Amino acid sequence: MVDDHALFTDAMLPVLRGMGMEVLGVARTGGEGLALARREQPDLVMIDLGLPDMTGIALGRAILDELPGTDVLALTGRTDAQAVKEAMAAGFRGYLTKHTPLPKFADRIRAALRGEMVVPSRMPPPRVITRTPEEESATLLAGQLTPREREVLSLLVEGIDNTEIARRLAVSANTVRTHVQSILTKLGVRSRLQAAAFAVRHQVVEVGSGRRPA
Amino acid sequence: MLTDAQTQVRVLLADAHSLFREALSAALAAEPDLTVVAVARDGLEAVAEAARYEPEVALLDADLPNCDGVRAAHLIKQRIPRCKVVVVAAEEDHETLADAVHAGANGYLTKASTLTDLVEAIRAVHRGDTLIPAGMLGELLARLIKLRREQDEALRRVSRLTPREREVLVLLAQGGDNDSIAQSLVISPQTARTHIQNVLVKLGVHSRLEAAAVAMQNGLLKAAGA
Numbered sequence: 001m002v003d004d005h006a007l008f009t010d011a012m013l014p015v016l017r018g019m020g021m022e023v024l025g026v027a028r029t030g031g032e033g034l035a036l037a038r039r040e041q042p043d044l045v046m047i048d049l050g051l052p053d054m055t056g057i058a059l060g061r062a063i064l065d066e067l068p069g070t071d072v073l074a075l076t077g078r079t080d081a082q083a084v085k086e087a088m089a090a091g092f093r094g095y096l097t098k099h100t101p102l103p104k105f106a107d108r109i110r111a112a113l114r115g116e117m118v119v120p121s122r123m124p125p126p127r128v129i130t131r132t133p134e135e136e137s138a139t140l141l142a143g144q145l146t147p148r149e150r151e152v153l154s155l156l157v158e159g160i161d162n163t164e165i166a167r168r169l170a171v172s173a174n175t176v177r178t179h180v181q182s183i184l185t186k187l188g189v190r191s192r193l194q195a196a197a198f199a200v201r202h203q204v205v206e207v208g209s210g211r212r213p214a
Numbered sequence: 215m216l217t218d219a220q221t222q223v224r225v226l227l228a229d230a231h232s233l234f235r236e237a238l239s240a241a242l243a244a245e246p247d248l249t250v251v252a253v254a255r256d257g258l259e260a261v262a263e264a265a266r267y268e269p270e271v272a273l274l275d276a277d278l279p280n281c282d283g284v285r286a287a288h289l290i291k292q293r294i295p296r297c298k299v300v301v302v303a304a305e306e307d308h309e310t311l312a313d314a315v316h317a318g319a320n321g322y323l324t325k326a327s328t329l330t331d332l333v334e335a336i337r338a339v340h341r342g343d344t345l346i347p348a349g350m351l352g353e354l355l356a357r358l359i360k361l362r363r364e365q366d367e368a369l370r371r372v373s374r375l376t377p378r379e380r381e382v383l384v385l386l387a388q389g390g391d392n393d394s395i396a397q398s399l400v401i402s403p404q405t406a407r408t409h410i411q412n413v414l415v416k417l418g419v420h421s422r423l424e425a426a427a428v429a430m431q432n433g434l435l436k437a438a439g440a
Contacts, residue, residue: 007302010329011237014244028326077231098231105233 001026002033002059003048003075008098019106030054037063042070044093044113049076049083057083061090064146068178073112084119089143091186094118115185138202144186145204152179154205157196223340226252226269228260228286229302230279238329245333257281264290269297271336276303276310284313291318298339302332311350312357321345368428374416382409386422387429 001009001016001023009026016023024040027033030051037045045063049056060072071093076083084095094112096105097120112118145153148169155165162180166173180192189195199205225248229235232255239250252267254260257278264272272290274283281289287299300321301314311322320339323331324347335345346354375383378399385395396406410422419425 005304005325006328007238007325007332008234011234011241014241015237096233098233101232102236 001046001075002028002030002036002051002056003046004028004050004052005048008048015102015106019109021109028052030056030059033059034062037067037070041067044071044073044109046073046075049074049078049087057086057090060087060092061146064091065148068148068175068182071112073109073118079120088117088119091144091146091149095120138198138204141187142199142202142204145183149179149183149186150205152176153183153195153199156180156183156192157199157205159196221247222249223247223271223336224249224251224267224269225336226250226254226260226264226267226272226297228254228257228263228273228278228283229275230255230277238332241329242333242336248333248336255279257283257286260286261289261293264297265293268294271298271300271340273300273302273332273336276301276307276314284310284317284319287314287319288317300335300339300345306347306350308350308353308357311346311354315346315354315358322350323347365432368417368432371417372428372432375413379409379413379416382406383413383417383425383429386410386413387426389426 001012003009003026006026006028013023013026021044024042025036027036030053033045033047033051045060047056047060051059056074056076060074063070063072072091073093074083074087074095075098076095077098079097079099087095094108094117096108096118100108108118151169152165155168160168162173162176166176169176180195183195184190184192187195187198189198225242227235227239227242227250229238235253235255239253242248243250251269252263254263255278257274258280260272260274260278260283261281272287274286274290276283278286283301283303287301290297290299298320299318300323301310301319303310303322303324305326306324314322321335321344323335323345327335338345372380372383381399382395385398390398392403392406392410395410396403399406401409410425413425414420414422417425417428419428
């Protein structure tokens with residue numbers, strides 16, 4: 001959990017433990033949160049959006065970028081639609097407000113851990129996206145990709161295999177596999193080829209833009 | 215158990231955020247000497263629940279909707295004077311603290327405090343202590359002293375009024391117009407107008423409303439037995 005309100009996190013600890021979760025740590029600032037996430041590599045990070053040193057969105061983006069196996073959830077007092085949009089665009093697994101009653105909170109967290117996208121009930125759920133025009137839908141789907149996932153996608157488009165992608169991005173092959181899986185999930189496609197086709201068709205990445213490490 | 219019942223501190227918890235309210239309520243209930251007897255999601259509900267359950271300690275979020283925590287504190291202290299009130303603010307805010315103290319709050323802490331801090335604060339105010347964050351005390355005292363000076367200055371101005379002008383000011387503060395003030399004092403409306411004009415000049419204010427406010431703030435109405 002990353003939240004500068006100790007009173008909130010202290011009160012939430014027994015609740016989360018009661019839900020069968022192990023709380024690896026609590027951070028009060030974005031900087032602490034990033035360090036803690038790097039060290040503990042948690043399954044889930046819950047981030048308050050109003051942190052003292054950086055926005056919760058920026059922290060979430062940084063964590064998602066570095067730790068492809070970690071999901072990020074906004075847990076905040078803020079209820080504006082813009083914040084929800086930003087969080088989802090940054091690749092957050094979901095957005096919960098502190099107005100959520102406890103039983104519903106538990107439900108939503110479990111859903112998030114199962115891999116579902118979790119958004120406030122007053123907001124349109126993501127599946128509504130499929131009913132919007134194709135192009136807008138593609139933009140929304142692509143908007144969920146982290147900068148790192150975009151890099152991987154642009155390399156996929158060039159037909160480069162996992163081993164080579166891992167070498168170019170200086171990460172492990174396992175990390176690349178996780179990134180690719182995440183890309184497939186976010187774009188709603190079943191194969192690397194479909195992902196590449198999606199990227200080209202909707203101009204998610206420029207062909208040939210795959211950056212090489214300096 | 216009888217001994218437990220005797221030592222239980224009965225607590226009201228008011229916060230708009232359900233998740234925080236429910237989690238904190240459960241955490242407080244886990245303390246052997248605390249019982250959460252009521253919860254509220256806004257200020258008006260907090261005042262109503264306080265009147266209904268007469269808790270020993272009320273925890274009020276400063277940013278409650280429908281009557282904020284400070285106003286709710288004031289209303290609760292008015293209705294249930296023996297209920298101790300702690301205002302819980304999102305962050306250290308000197309104005310909120312000063313307002314809370316004026317409203318009669320017994321404690322102030324921020325949500326950056328730990329659960330242990332809060333539990334200790336509940337016990338402390340229940341014992342009769344007043345709880346102000348040490349780092350905020352200097353600014354609070356400076357504000358109170360400044361306020362006192364302003365009141366002294368207003369009193370000094372009020373003291374320049376003649377007995378007759380003071381009578382006029384009290385009637386003015388009670389909402390009297392020229393004619394009714396003239397009638398009350400058995401003088402002509404013209405004389406009443408002149409008195410009022412003198413009152414405004416001596417108090418250094420521009421309107422009857424401001425003059426009435428000065429009278430209210432300085433307890434002139436009570437002094438006059440009105």
